[in-house]
Amino acid sequence: MSKIYLSKSTFIKGLQCEKSLYLHKYHSNLSDDTNLQQQAIFDRGTRVGELAQQLFPGGVDASPRDYTQYFESIKDTQKLIKDGVEVIYEAGFCFNNVICFIDILVKKKGRWYAYEVKSSTKLTDVYIIDASLQYYVMQNTGLDIANISIIHINNTYNRFGPLDLKKLFNFVIVTKDAINNNNYIKNKLLELHSVLAQKSIPNIAIGPHCTTPYNCDFKGYCWSHVPEYSIFNLSRLNKKIKWTLYGRGVMDLSQIPLDANLSDNQKIEIDSYMNQTEIIHKIKIRKFVNSLSSELYHLDFETYQSVVPYFDNVKPYQQIPFQYSAHYEHNQMVAHSEYLAKDSLTDCREDFIKNLIRDMKQDGDILVYNISFERSCINELIRCFPQYQSELLAIIDRMKDLMLPFKERWYYTPKMKGSYSIKYVLPALVPSLSYDCLEINNGNLASLTFANIHNVTDEEEVGVIRKNLLEYCKRDTLAMVKILDVLKSI
Structure with missing residues (x-):
């Protein structure tokens, strides 16, 4: 049986939903089409990453030419490190069937400083877990990491004159978080590899995880049983209430119990739907x-x-x-x-x-x-x-x-x-x-x-x-x- 590799993105996908990870690995044909807005987000991340590289000029790009070249990129990274290159873009590493690419890797006074670049204006828990995984992989390959930081957009920067990259970006050191998350990362990797070793799709119901922290790209498949117009369309209904109702078997508006705490406008919607008036x-x-x-x-x-x-x-x-x-x-x-x-x-x-x-x-x-x-x-x-x-x-x-x-x-x-x-x-x-x-x-x-x-x-x-x-x-x-x-x- 061929080895099953996890990447940073598939690891995060698995944390959100193990079923989504399994479908991505073995049934990718069931995924929703990538829309223009999603593609724009991907492209934006690429542009921001390239811009952040200018903060550390003179680096060598080790990124894979395509998805089949991951291991060549990892070999290239090791050679660049051995040859004394001090700034590497998209440095690749692999440990225990986990592959990751760090956006920027910089050597200072004999130690390495890793930087993960995000186009977001906020530092989220997901980004910290993301960086923790990369820290875990790099450390276990023997690389001496002094610090790992997240570079993200500073939304208070108001441009006047030439673009000031040092003001455009915020730097947040997350090394302590990465170290503290070490056992969590290790155990989660074991769990996710175990999921991928299963013979059938995990039986996981839809829930808040379908859209948190990201919209799942298998929603069309997993939500196929939900009517086009359901409790999830009822305006201004608290998400927690929606999922509580769904857990009680309620999907159609006609099934909503009388004791549900609804606003007058929500009652108008339900009445209009049930009577088609x-x-x-x-x-x-x-x-x-x-x-x-x-x-x-x-x-x-x-x-x-x-x-x-x-x-x-x-x-x-x-x-x-x-x-x-x-x-x-x-x-x-x-x-x-x-x-x-x-x-x-x-x-x-x-x-x-x-x-x-x-x-x-x-x-x-x-x-x-x-x-x-x-x-x-x-x-x-x-x-x-x-x-x-x-x-x-x-x-x-x-x-x-x-x-x-x-x-x-x-x-x-x-x-x-x-x-x-x-x-x-x-x-x-x-x-x-x-x-x-x-x-x-x-x-x-x-x-x-x-x-x-x-x-x-x-x-x-x-x-x-x-x-x-x-x-x-x-x-x-x-x-x-x-x-x-x-x-x-x-």
Whole structure:
């Protein structure tokens, strides 16, 4: 029987769920497809790791060329150590059928200092266990490790001038934790190797571990028995209560016991689902509609985030608005205006502000969907560009939230499936208008697409991408127009 090897990632997967580890090793065909957002997270980690290498210049890269070259990489690492190389990137080690690659390995005064790089802004328990495993493997290969540290993003760093890597990153020494976790790591490795030696898939039920600390990539397989609309869709229901109900055999909303501690809105959802009826509070909806001015804007922003701030007065992961769409209603006429920045490497925030102020020049309320988002974006713009404070605050003062009637369950249908997101509200109220036909059909995809548009060299392709971005954002505000029309008809 061939040896079964664990890596850092499979070890963490096994800690989260032994069934997931087993499926990954022997039934990987059952895994969910990797989506663009997951791939973006992987790519981001790679970029941050490469950037951190600049803190220790002149190193030699020992990383494997592909997944079949792990042991060649480990041999290369040993040769580099023997040859006196003092900075090694992606140094590979193997002990007791466990393979790990340390992001940066540095020799100082005869001892080695190991650094694991994370693109997160927080030091988590998982990262400490991650580093503890690497420390365990390296120490047991005979390497003299003076310290092991985690390098992670400093979210308080506000860029001004050239990128300062020493301020962008935080260094946290976790050697004591790694030493204290030694026996835990050793025992867990024995357990996980024992799991992988089994002849059948471990019988582990779904639970909170399916999404903590990471979303499992076998959720589609393990959750296949859960209805499309179940207790897990019931809005604002505490996770602990959901899993307690599931443990009692409750999945369908009709099975929820009478003694369950539910809010009024949750009871509305259940009643609507069980009777397949719409819940419409006409008086409250009419009051909301009547509170709106006759001249009215429908406004929507799109934003992106970058772990590395590309320009001044930007922090890691700061939400940067790059696009808006506005539909303006007056005297039964609807006009449209829009803005889309050049790319994510160009600071277009001031241009965004100037266009927004110009396009919001008419009187009247400004209707948004989820007011906290647009409000926070504008407040951040005010922080960065205080010279536009009065105009931007005036825009905030005119804002009203179209999400309110749906969040408060003044209007609810079973088709909304417990959500008040516009992506659920629109098909429930206006089934003829959809996002499905669009190339870009959700905000995450729009954000990722724009963030990477500077990598596209073909001008024709760039034009198509920009057209798709504009169509998506325009659909958001057109959806708001149509949703409000439905509310007006009540």
